[in-house]
Amino acid sequence: MSDKKDEIYDKDVVDAVDSDDENMTADITKTEENAKSEKNKDKPDEDEYEEVWFICRRPESKAGKMVNLPNSIHICSECMQKAFDTMNNGNIPYNDLMNMSNINMVNLSDLTNKIPNQQKVKKKKPKEEPKKEFDVKSIPAPHRIKASLDEYVIGQEKAKKVISVAVYNHYKRVATGSMDDIEIEKSNMLMIGPTGSGKTYLVKTLARLLDVPLAIADATSLTEAGYIGDDIESVISKLLAAAGNDVEKAERGIVFIDEIDKIAKKKNTNQRDVSGESVQQGMLKLLEGADVEVPVGANSKNAMVPLTTVNTRNILFICGGAFPGLEDIIKERLNKQASVGFRADLKDKYDEDPGILEKVTLDDIRTFGMIPEFIGRLPIVYTLQGLTEAMLVQILKEPKNAILKQYQKLLALDEVKLDFDDEALESIAKKALEKKTGARALRAIIEEFMLDIMYEIPKDDNIGEVTITKAYIEHTGGPLITMRGVPALEG
Numbered sequence: 001m002s003d004k005k006d007e008i009y010d011k012d013v014v015d016a017v018d019s020d021d022e023n024m025t026a027d028i029t030k031t032e033e034n035a036k037s038e039k040n041k042d043k044p045d046e047d048e049y050e051e052v053w054f055i056c057r058r059p060e061s062k063a064g065k066m067v068n069l070p071n072s073i074h075i076c077s078e079c080m081q082k083a084f085d086t087m088n089n090g091n092i093p094y095n096d097l098m099n100m101s102n103i104n105m106v107n108l109s110d111l112t113n114k115i116p117n118q119q120k121v122k123k124k125k126p127k128e129e130p131k132k133e134f135d136v137k138s139i140p141a142p143h144r145i146k147a148s149l150d151e152y153v154i155g156q157e158k159a160k161k162v163i164s165v166a167v168y169n170h171y172k173r174v175a176t177g178s179m180d181d182i183e184i185e186k187s188n189m190l191m192i193g194p195t196g197s198g199k200t201y202l203v204k205t206l207a208r209l210l211d212v213p214l215a216i217a218d219a220t221s222l223t224e225a226g227y228i229g230d231d232i233e234s235v236i237s238k239l240l241a242a243a244g245n246d247v248e249k250a251e252r253g254i255v256f257i258d259e260i261d262k263i264a265k266k267k268n269t270n271q272r273d274v275s276g277e278s279v280q281q282g283m284l285k286l287l288e289g290a291d292v293e294v295p296v297g298a299n300s301k302n303a304m305v306p307l308t309t310v311n312t313r314n315i316l317f318i319c320g321g322a323f324p325g326l327e328d329i330i331k332e333r334l335n336k337q338a339s340v341g342f343r344a345d346l347k348d349k350y351d352e353d354p355g356i357l358e359k360v361t362l363d364d365i366r367t368f369g370m371i372p373e374f375i376g377r378l379p380i381v382y383t384l385q386g387l388t389e390a391m392l393v394q395i396l397k398e399p400k401n402a403i404l405k406q407y408q409k410l411l412a413l414d415e416v417k418l419d420f421d422d423e424a425l426e427s428i429a430k431k432a433l434e435k436k437t438g439a440r441a442l443r444a445i446i447e448e449f450m451l452d453i454m455y456e457i458p459k460d461d462n463i464g465e466v467t468i469t470k471a472y473i474e475h476t477g478g479p480l481i482t483m484r485g486v487p488a489l490e491g
Contacts, residue, residue, distance in 0.1 A: 059296075059308055139175065142168045145209070152205045152401065153198060154394045155385065158358075160202070162382040163189065167206065167316070174252055174314045188287055188317040188377055190260070190365075192326065192357055193384025196438010199320040202384075203256040213253035215239035219321075220262045222279050232282040236294045236310050245296060247310055254316045261321030264369025280374040287377035289313030319378060327356050329364050357383040387438050392429035395439050396420075396446075403446055416457055416466060423470035431473075449473060 140148075145164040153160060170187040191199050200216065207214035215238035222232055235255050243250035265277040286292065289312050295305040360383060362375055387395070397404045397420070404420055411418045432441035449472065457463055464484040471477025 059306060139168060139171050140210075145206075148209045149202070149205060152399050153202055154398060155387070155391045156198060156202070159191065159193075159382050159384050162380065163191075163202065163206065163318075166380050167210070170316050171210075171252075185379065186287075186289065186313075186316070186377075187380055189319070189380040189382070190375075190378040191318065191320045191382055191384060192323050192360060193320070194386045194438065195322050195436075196440045197384040197386060198439060199384060200256065200258060201439075203254065203318055203320075207254050210254075213239055213243035213250055214256065215242050215253065216256045216258065219257050219259045219279070219319075222263065232279060232286065233292050233294045236286070236292055236312065236315075237296070239315065240294060240296065240308070240310060247308060250315075251311055252314055254318065257317065257319045259321055260319040261323040261326075261368070265371060266369070276369070277371060280371050284373055284377060286312050286315075287317050287374075289315075317378075323365075323368060326360065326364060326368055329367050330356055330359055333361075333364060334359065355385070357385075387433075389426065389429045389433055392432050392439065392442060393425045396425055396428065396442060403442060407446070407450060410454070411457065411466070414457055416463055419465070419467045421467065421469050424468045424473050427470050427473040453479065 142161070142164040145167060146160050149160045149164065166187040166189055169184070173184040173186070176184075191202075193199055203216075204214065215235055217235040217238060222234070235257065236250075239253045239255055240247065240250045243253055263276050263279045265280070291309050291311050293307050293309050296308055297305065360381065362381070365375055365381070366372055396402060399405075404418075408418045428442065428445050431445050432439070435441040435444075449468065453466055457466070462483045463481060465480075465482035467480035467482070469477060469479060472479045
C-alpha cells in the first residue's frame with residue numbers, strides 16, 4: 001500500500017514539475033516576444049513609405065511599377081527603357097569614358113545605401129476606406145476657438161476673434177469641398193503687430209488646439225529660385241515634414257510666414273530684387289492654390305532628393321510682420337485727410353495715437369512695399385496691440401502655461417512652494433518694457449533671478465517656501481525664505 005502511495009506521490013511531483021516547466025517555457029517565450037515587440041515598437045513600418053527610384057528620385061506613386069534589383073536598388077521602368085534606348089541607338093564611346101580622369105568621382109557603392117524614411121513619402125490610404133480629416137459638425141465654432149485661445153493668450157481680443165472666424169470658415173470650406181457652383185475663397189491672413197506682441201505664439205496655440213500640422217518659416221531666408229537661400233517651396237517641405245511626410249495631412253495644415261515685411265519691394269534699386277518683390281511674385285501660386293513639386297526631407301531641390309507633389313489649395317497661409325515705419329505711412333495719410341476743409345483738424349492729432357495700426361488700409365500696405373497681387377491673396381488683415389505693463393503682468397501669471405506656473409511646478413517637485421509678490425511682478429514687467437522685445441523679455445528676466453534659487457534649493461531639504469520680492473528684483477534685497485516649521489526669514 002505504501003509503495004502505491006509513493007508511486008502516486010512521485011507521479012504528482014513529476015506532473016507538477018512538468019507543469020512548471022511548461023509554464024516557465026511559456027513565460028520565457030512570452031518574454032522574448034514582448035522584448036521583440038518592445039524592440040520594434042519604435043521602428044517605423046517600412047510598408048508605410050513609398051519606394052523611391054534611384055535614378056529619377058521619384059516615389060512609386062509618380063513613377064509607376066518598379067524594377068527591383070539586388071541590394072535594395074529600385075529603378076522605374078521609364079528610366080530603364082531610356083537606358084536601353086540610349087545603348088541601342090546612341091554611339092557611346094565606352095573607351096573614352098573609361099579613360100576619363102574624373103570617372104573615379106562616381107561612387108557606385110552609394111547606390112546600395114537605402115534612402116532614409118525622412119526622405120520618403122508615406123503611402124496614401126486606400127480609397128475604399130476614406131477618412132475625413134475634418135467634418136463640418138466636428139469643427140469647433142468661432143466662440144469655442146476663441147475661448148480656447150483665451151486660456152493661453154492674454155489680450156488681443158479683436159485679433160483672437162478675427163482669427164477664430166477665419167479658421168472656422170477655412171476648415172468649413174475644406175470639409176465641404178466643392179458642394180455646388182459657388183466656390184468659397186481661401187481665408188489667408190495677414191497679421192500686423194509690434195515685436196513680441198504674440199503673433200507666432202497665437203498661431204502655434206491655434207495649430208495645437210486644432211491638431212493640424214504647422215510649419216513656421218522666416219521670410220528673410222527666402223529667395224527667388226536659383227539664388228542663395230531657401231526656395232519658396234521650402235515652406236511646403238517644412239509642412240510636409242511636420243505632417244510626418246503624410247501628403248494628405250499636410251494639405252490641410254497651416255503655414256505661418258513670419259517677418260513678411262522683410263520681403264517688401266525695395267525702393268530706389270537698380271538690381272534684381274531676388275529677396276523682395278521676386279519672392280512675393282513666387283508666393284502667389286502657393287497662396288492661391290496650386291500643385292507644387294517639393295523635395296522630401298530637404299529645403300532645396302537637387303539630384304539626390306526625392307520629390308513629391310503637394311496641392312496648396314486647402315493649406316491655410318498666415319503671414320505676420322512688425323512693419324516698422326507703417327505707422328508713419330498711416331499718420332501721413334490721416335494728416336492729409338485731416339488738413340482738408342474749413343473745419344480741418346490739427347496735423348499732430350494722430351501722432352500720439354496708441355491704436356494707429358488699427359487704422360491701416362490696403363493702400364498703406366501697398367505703399368509700404370507689398371505688391372497688389374500679394375495683398376489680394378491675403379484678404380483678412382488685422383492688427384495686434386503692443387503689450388502694456390498690465391498685460392505683461394497678466395502674461396506672467398494667468399495663462400494655462402504661464403511662466404510662473406512652470407517654475408512653481410518645478411519647485412513643487414522638490415516640495416517647495418514658490419510665490420511672487422504683486423510688486424515683484426510689476427517690477428519684472430517694467431524691466432521687460434524697457435527691453436522693447438515684448439513678452440520674449442519676460443522669460444529671460446525670470447531666468448536670471450531664478451538661477452540662484454534653483455541652484456540652492458536642492459542643497460537644503462529644510463526649505464519649505466520661497467517668495468520673490470520687489471527688493472530681490474531690484475537688487476536691493478533678497479527673496480523671503482521660509483524653513484519648514486520656522487517663521488519666514490529674508491534671504
